[in-house]
Amino acid sequence: EPEVTQTPSHQVTQMGQEVILRCVPISNHLYFYWYRQILGQKVEFLVSFYNNEISEKSEIFDDQFSVERPDGSNFTLKIRSTKLEDSAMYFCASSEHRDNSGNTIYFGEGSWLTVV
Amino acid sequence: AQSVAQPEDQVNVAEGNPLTVKCTYSVSGNPYLFWYVQYPNRGLQFLLKYITGDNLVKGSYGFEAEFNKSQTSFHLKKPSALVSDSALYFCAVRVPMDSNYQLIWGAGTKLIIKP
Numbered sequence: 001e002p003e004v005t006q007t008p009s010h011q012v013t014q015m016g017q018e019v020i021l022r023c024v025p026i027s028n029h030l031y032f033y034w035y036r037q038i039l040g041q042k043v044e045f046l047v048s049f050y051n052n053e054i055s056e057k058s059e060i061f062d063d064q065f066s067v068e069r070p071d072g073s074n075f076t077l078k079i080r081s082t083k084l085e086d087s088a089m090y091f092c093a094s095s096e097h098r099d100n101s102g103n104t105i106y107f108g109e110g111s112w113l114t115v116v
Numbered sequence: 117a118q119s120v121a122q123p124e125d126q127v128n129v130a131e132g133n134p135l136t137v138k139c140t141y142s143v144s145g146n147p148y149l150f151w152y153v154q155y156p157n158r159g160l161q162f163l164l165k166y167i168t169g170d171n172l173v174k175g176s177y178g179f180e181a182e183f184n185k186s187q188t189s190f191h192l193k194k195p196s197a198l199v200s201d202s203a204l205y206f207c208a209v210r211v212p213m214d215s216n217y218q219l220i221w222g223a224g225t226k227l228i229i230k231p
């Protein structure tokens with residue numbers, strides 16, 4: 001069964017450093033997302049991406065965050081200058097169609113980011 | 117504001133017994149409802165969804181959920197629990213035609229199935 005894959009599974013970084021989380025969405029999917037889950041808290045939406053541009057972003061997704069689809073398969077989340085509060089599990093997801101069609105969003109296994 | 121509530125942090129069930137994980141929602145409009153499961157050190161796996169039609173939805177691993185519009189609930193059920201069902205379960209909602217396309221998540225319910 002096709003799946004969303006994410007790397008790294010776990011990364012430890014020093015505060016202020018740049019981090020890039022990588023994702024390979026399901027191959028025929030057109031919509032891509034990043035969500036995050038701070039330990040013990042709810043899953044939160046960060047950003048959705050379609051046709052090489054951001055479709056929607058949450059308040060969390062400030063200027064420190066950026067997303068990119070550098071080639072035909074990868075979808076990346078960059079945190080420019082990490083803060084302690086960025087420590088979380090980051091989930092990449094993809095769907096065949098846009099959210100409001102009722103389409104299922106499929107998630108990767110997550111990248112656990114620890115900022116020290 | 118759209119919201120999802122999972123009133124139980126943890127549910128304990130003996131193996132072989134039926135299980136229910138509760139979810140209620142508050143949205144303006146007709147919701148799309150989802151259940152995801154997260155096994156230890158794994159990602160979020162899709163279980164089932166309600167979009168329209170029959171209120172009883174069947175999904176993966178023998179799970180089902182019933183959409184109840186009057187009670188604004190979408191409880192997850194399974195007739196006979198397995199130890200391997202032990203995991204974290206998340207309910208999520210999305211409102212079609214809303215300008216916000218993201219899923220709104222519940223806090224999660226830890227399901228523990230005891231042998």
